[in-house]
Amino acid sequence: MSISNSIRMQRQQLILPLLSSSPCKFSLSPPTAHHHYFSALTIPSTKTCSEKNEHGDVCQTEPPIISDKIFQSAAKLGSYRLGDSTFYSLIENYANSGDFRSLEKVLDRMKRERRVFIEKNLITVFKAYGKAHFPEKAVDLFYKMVDEFQCKQTVRSFNSVLNIIIQEGLYYRALEFHCHVVNTKNILPNVLTFNLIIKAMCKLGLIDRAVEAFREMPLCNCTPDVFTYCTLMDGLCKEKRIDEAVSLLDEMQIEGCFPSPMTFNVLINGLCKEGDLARAAKLVDNMFLKGCVPNEVTYNTLIHGLCLKGKLDKAISLLDRMVLNKCVPNEVTYGTIINGLVKQGRAVDGARVLISMEERGHQANEYVYSSLISGFFKEGKSKEGMRTWEKMLEKGCNPNIVGFSALIDGLCREGKPDEAKEILSEMVNQGCIPNAFTYSSLMRGFFEMGNSYKAIILWKEMADNNCIHNEICYSVLIHGLCKDGKLKEAMMVWKHMLAKGWTPDVVAYTSMIHALCNAGSIELGLKLFNEMLYQESDSQPDVITFNILFTALCKLNRISHAIDLLNHMLDRGCDPDLVTCNVFLKALKEKLNPPQDGRDFLDELAIQLYKRQRTIGASKIVEMMLQKFLPPKTSTWERVVRELCKPRKIQTAIYKCWNNLFC
Known part of the structure; x- marks a missing residue:
């Protein structure tokens, strides 16, 4: 065997055991006095080899990290000697493999x-601690750099930690x-x-402090870069300080910092979330002027903004433009549009977008399918919903809890709770655990079919399966019991809900008020209504709640009280509907002497809405008057119609703007 081959084999015998060391497991010990934010790390022992002592007992000894034999024979090998570079290689190897026990042994021997010690190797150790989610060990090592390792700390190691x-x-x-560090170290x-x-300040919502730090940068001879501006802009946008964020765009260009697509995307995203699509469109124009080409993120953000505003046709047009500009739409792009179409009751259009998505090589995920299934059932298109479910299974897309829940909810809407119960059993058999929404949908389905017994059985089944009853479950149960005329049982559930700390939503409140009014306890209903006014937004009365009270008051001939409540309703920004008008028209005709046809009442109601700048609501009242052959006064007609035409002209101009921009 040649000398070179002999040397190569000896090196391999040394290095291979070191590289094959398996990462060890860790256990946590109590935090130290100096760093109470994290738990200190206790490293268990590694593999040991068995040896017998002089008494013949077996004892465990650990193999050394670096064998001295290889270095004692260094002269014979001619090229391998115990030098700093050897230790540096071992540090890098153990740090990359996460073998912290071996790593610490190497560091101890070096000391x-x-x-x-050089800073570069300790930064490698910092990164290893970061990858293992042990930040406090990185902090400890940083503080030991000078005293224990005689290694100078610089801004590089500081930034790394x-x-x-x-x-x-x-x-x-x-x-x-x-x-x-800034106050005690010379860094x-x-x-x-x-x-x-x-970034840390923005994440904590300390935007003013972040701005102060930004303004201090020139004092420290630091010039903000594009990442500085983007981080601060994003923080300002999240705090809804959009104008300040946009002004930074002009400032950075004045300071000679050229904006990147990411810069524009941050601002466009902030404006779209605020619904300010006009300014977002101007920023896209600005991008082109600066030679900054919109990317996938830009288009996805604009499409999402258009969907939030309900401008689905514009979103689809923008999708086509995106493809023409060689920006590849992804699953997020298509999913956003499909979900937006479903929310507008256009599940069929959503299915067409899905086909286009698949033709371009994208596979829809379970959330897209679930959205379509839910949309079809809500629109009463159960066949299309079931076909979409079958298509999802054919494509190999396994339904998750969202998909199963959408199908169960859809079948219940179709009046098929027993079939939905079978899907629930299949769901459990596949290891998909139902949640509160799943059970709530099924309970609602049984209540709607008049089978309160099975609904209550499901309520008990939830508890047996450790599924926590939330406010939606309580709301469904209360509504179902009230609808069945079981007021006492509903009151018991109500008290139980409050005892658990849940706040009733508008459905629960409205159901209880309705049941109390039907039982002749209108004063208790009004008391509950007044309590409702001081609750959270989800518990605020809607037009259905008001209509129930209007009906109850008018039956008792308390029309003036009902009109006072109507004025309160208008003041709260809640518009009357057809039911509201019919309740009052019936009361004015049957309860007053002499009876009134309600023309003056409806005319005054339209004027009240007009004065509150609620033109759409006023126009609906005028439309109803015409249908009932109760023509409004000429002055009312002119006011409402003239005001109604203004926003339509503005809307036409906005559509024209969008067409010019994106078409």
Whole structure:
């Protein structure tokens, strides 16, 4: 065998065991006094080899991390000697493999032999701790760099540890660490340091402090870069300070920092969430002027904004433009449009977009299918809903809890709760655990079919399966019991709900008020209504709640009280509907002497809505008057019609603008 081959084989015998070391498991010990935010890490022992002592007992000894034999024979090998570079290689190897026990042994031996530590290798260790989610060990090592390792700390190691803490989402700890290092160490922050600390402040909602840090950068000879501006813009947008964020765009260009597509995307996203599509469109124009081409994120953001505003046709047009500009739509793009179409009651159009999506090589996920299934059933198109379900299974897309729940809810809407119950059993057999929404849909289905017994059995089944009853479940149960005339049982559930700390929603409140009024306890119903006014937004009365009280009051000939309540309803921004008008028309005709046809009442109602700038509501009242052959006064007609025409002209102009921009 040649000398070179002999040397190569000996090297392999040394290195291979080191590289094959398996990562060890960890256990947590109590936190230290200095760093109480994290748990210190206790490393268990690694593999041991068995040896017998002089008494013949077997004892466990650990193999050394680096065998001295290979270095003792270094002269014979001619090229392998125990140098700093060997230790550096071992540090990198163990850090990358996550073998912290072996890593710490290497570091300890280097300290004993007074080896030279370089910052680059310790940064590698920091990153390994970050990857293993042990940020406090990185902090401890950073503080030991000078005293224990005689390695100078610089802004590079500082930023490395700071980034690890922020990646863990420990933003307050990051601010504390930053403050301590800047005040006690001779380390000057650079642009990356400011970027990281501004990010932490924005994540915590401390936008004013983030702006202060941003303004301090020039004092530290640091020039903000595109990431600085993007981070601060995003923070301002999340706090709905859009104007300040947009003004930063002009400022950064004045300062010579060229905006990137990410910069524009942050602002466009903020404007779209606020519903300000006109300004978002102007920013797209600005992008082109700056030679900054919109990318997939830009288009997806605009499409999402259009869907939020209900402008689905424009969103679809923008999708076509996106393809023409060689920006590839992804599952998020299509899913956003399909979900938007479903919300508008256009599930058929959503299915067409799905076909287009598949033709372009994209596979829909279970959420897209679930949205379509739910949409078809809500529109009363159960056959299309079932076909979509079957198509999902054929495509190999396994339904999740959302898909199963959509099908169960759809079957219940079709009056088929027993079939829905079978789907629930299939769902459980496939290991998909039903949630509160699933059970609520099925309970509602049985109540609607007049089978309250099976609905109550499901309520008990939820508890047996450790599925927590939430406010929706309570609301469904209360509504069902009230509808069955079981007021006492509903009252018991109501008290139980309050005792559990749940706030009744508008359905639960309205159901109880309706049941109390039907039982002749209108004063209790009004008391519950007054309590409702002081609750959260989800519990505020709607037009159905008001109509129930109008009906009850008018039956008792308390028309003046009902009219006072109607004025209160208008003041709260709730518009009357056809039921409201019919309740009052009937009362005015049957309860007054002499009877009234209600023309003056409806005319005055239209004027009240007009004065509150609720033109759509006023126009509906006028439309109803015409249908009932109760023509409004000429002055009312002119006011309402003239005001109604204005927004339509504006809407036409807006549509024209969008067409010019995207078509």
